[in-house]
Amino acid sequence: MSLFLATLLPGFFLTGLGVLLLLNSPVVISTLKALPRSPAGTLVFFGGGVLWFLFRVANMGDADRIIGSSNVPWVIGFAALGVLSLKYVPDFLAVRGLSILTLLVATPLLDAAFMEYDHPQRLLLVTMVFAAIVAALYLAAAPYRLRDFFQWLFATPGRGRALGAGLLVYGILLNIVAFTY
Numbered sequence: 001m002s003l004f005l006a007t008l009l010p011g012f013f014l015t016g017l018g019v020l021l022l023l024n025s026p027v028v029i030s031t032l033k034a035l036p037r038s039p040a041g042t043l044v045f046f047g048g049g050v051l052w053f054l055f056r057v058a059n060m061g062d063a064d065r066i067i068g069s070s071n072v073p074w075v076i077g078f079a080a081l082g083v084l085s086l087k088y089v090p091d092f093l094a095v096r097g098l099s100i101l102t103l104l105v106a107t108p109l110l111d112a113a114f115m116e117y118d119h120p121q122r123l124l125l126v127t128m129v130f131a132a133i134v135a136a137l138y139l140a141a142a143p144y145r146l147r148d149f150f151q152w153l154f155a156t157p158g159r160g161r162a163l164g165a166g167l168l169v170y171g172i173l174l175n176i177v178a179f180t181y
Helices: 003-023 026-037 040-058 072-088 093-113 120-141 144-153 157-178
Strands: none
Touching: 003 040, 003 072, 003 093, 003 120, 003 157, 026 040, 026 120, 026 144, 040 072, 040 093, 072 093, 093 120, 120 144, 144 157
């Protein structure tokens, strides 16, 4: 992935999310409040995270394996863990799935910015990615905190709009920076 694309795509994502929050639509608010325990969100986010992780495990090289000469046992083992998680630990799996996807998305974004010292504006992307990594690790350990955050965020209409405005401005800034490489 090029640095241009690695900066532009998160910029579009943050811009879209910022617009949704800035509109303060009841549909968006109710969807976000229901997301942490949503069965549909679990299938989309956790299922997507598990599938992407299984793809990465299936394609790992010899140097990445600790034991064994094939990736098949690892893929089967992690697939079984994913299915068992859906069955026995369904609570807040949507949040954990978002955390998994955030960590998996961070790899190509940071790889694109690696060793690009001629472009100091890349640090706007890198800073956002590392903040997302910290949030993903925290929410994976305490997923109920996302529910609490949404309750706090939407307790007054101004908070959601303020966050939306901030995300919109940062997304537009990333989009502009993408064209400076």
